[in-house]
Amino acid sequence: MSVLKFRNGILALLVAVAAFSSGGCGGGGDSDVSMDKWKGSWKSESGYLKDSGMNEAYSAVASHVSGVSSEDVKGAFEAMLYSSIDSIKISGGAAVLISNGGAVSYDYSLVGTTPIPGFDGSVWNKFESEQDGPFKYLIVTEVHSDGPDAMKHWHFRYGASGFDSLVSGDNSLWWPTFVAADTSIEKVAKDMNDEAEAMAQFLSSSPSLSGWDGDWKSFSSYLDDPAMDSAYEAIAAKGKNLTAAEVETALKNMYDSKGVTALSIRGDVITVTSGGGSMAYDYEGRMFAPISGFDGVFWYKFEAPSASDQRYMVMTSVHSDGPDAMKHWHVRFGDAGFSALTDRTDFWYPTFVESSTEVSDIASDFLAEADELAAMITALK
Known part of the structure; x- marks a missing residue:
């Protein structure tokens, strides 16, 4: 993905x-x-x-x-x-x-x-x-x-x-x-x-959370599974002087969801699961911002005044990379305002997939994009 x-x-x-x-x-x-x-x-x-x-x-x-x-x-x-x-x-x-x-x-x-x-x-x-x-x-x-x-x-x-x-x-x-x-x-x-x-x-038409309605699991929660090892090795084989360990580390950094393991979205409420507990917050749409380096692609901005570590969220729409590819979306969150999220220049893209997604789906997705992922990780070294 x-x-x-x-x-x-x-x-x-x-x-x-x-x-x-x-x-x-x-x-x-x-x-x-x-x-x-x-x-x-x-x-x-x-x-x-x-x-x-x-x-x-x-x-x-x-x-x-x-x-x-x-x-x-x-x-x-x-x-x-x-x-x-x-x-x-x-x-x-x-x-x-x-x-x-x-x-x-x-x-x-x-x-x-x-x-x-x-x-x-x-x-x-x-x-x-x-x-x-x-x-x-x-x-x-x-x-x-x-x-x-x-x-x-x-x-x-x-x-x-x-x-x-x-x-x-x-x-x-x-x-x-x-x-x-x-x-x-x-x-x-x-x-x-x-x-x-x-x-x-x-x-005046602020974004609504209806496009994200459902139960979502953090991409990073799959990455320690041994079933991912073959995908890491395949990506490393496509790169220049890459090891499977370097691939695994790079992907964990890219998709790091800072301890948030799941998000459940219903109406204007996002329930955040982190550290073994869950908290529900009311979010309000705050328009959108461009994603640097991706022409015509946007972050949608949401704020929950009552939240703490996830007060500000910027989210891409739900999408897939092909007709048979898994649905997912990227998000960033924090407590220091929207600019602190949208202006980041590092490659941080926490990602959530449907809660029914299996680790085999993740591994297959990585294998299908091994060439692209290898090139990206090599460039980031």
Whole structure:
């Protein structure tokens, strides 16, 4: 079970997203569309969000939502608009994508259109490159604006493993956006300010625990079982100078649930089992945050004021790594606030699986992903 594959998608917030910088989210497509429609230089809107010139707009949005601060607003839109592409220059069928890693050029061909879920009459234009890599597949809306004086922009998503995962409702919160390269911070802030009330609808829909309802067992509770030994040995054999003991230690560190052996979720209550005892806490949703290094993947934030060591929880959605793979989700928890969890740079991903999961299921999952796990553990050494 790889933490590198999980995708998320819990909230049906498309109506509010439509109000945010969408203008109908791109409108309909046509059979003649080519990359010439996007010709020119464009900058990711995410690059503007940390500028102090946005603070007034964040406050305007926050003023329409009870219990939400301007910092909450900022964090939410940093998550929704996140892109590892800083800018793009398009000429003909070629796109030069610029990020912190430098510039890379892709030649794209239009391969069709597909409806945007939740937006009747609107489509994604699907472009594919013969070149492999993280931007092989690109889906884009039409260039549009929300009014005569509003800024021109377009939404996009990208990936390496096909169109289905990009179009999927699992990405319903991810709306990377390009604006013209000469767009000023004042223009971006004005656009957000003008849409403040509509954007507040988006932020007022806090996440619910209904997507995690059930009984869950800590992944780490399986890792001492002798039945795991063959999986550790298989992973070590795939790595460079890895031993089975090193594999076991690395995985125990990665999945360490700090003594929490089980979680039972019913409604807004999470019952935490730890140290031989159990305590039930009422949790409230606190929006979401991006997961660093995973484009379009989010932590959902929950807080239980009465809890102690698990007062703050950030959780991925329940997911699996394939049609026959086991369901699971990743979580972090602590008592020092959300930032202490979301900003961690180490590879800490406590994971919970359905309580009926057998150790043989865990071992089989590890064996199926031995190559990937070996590469990851080698890189972490």
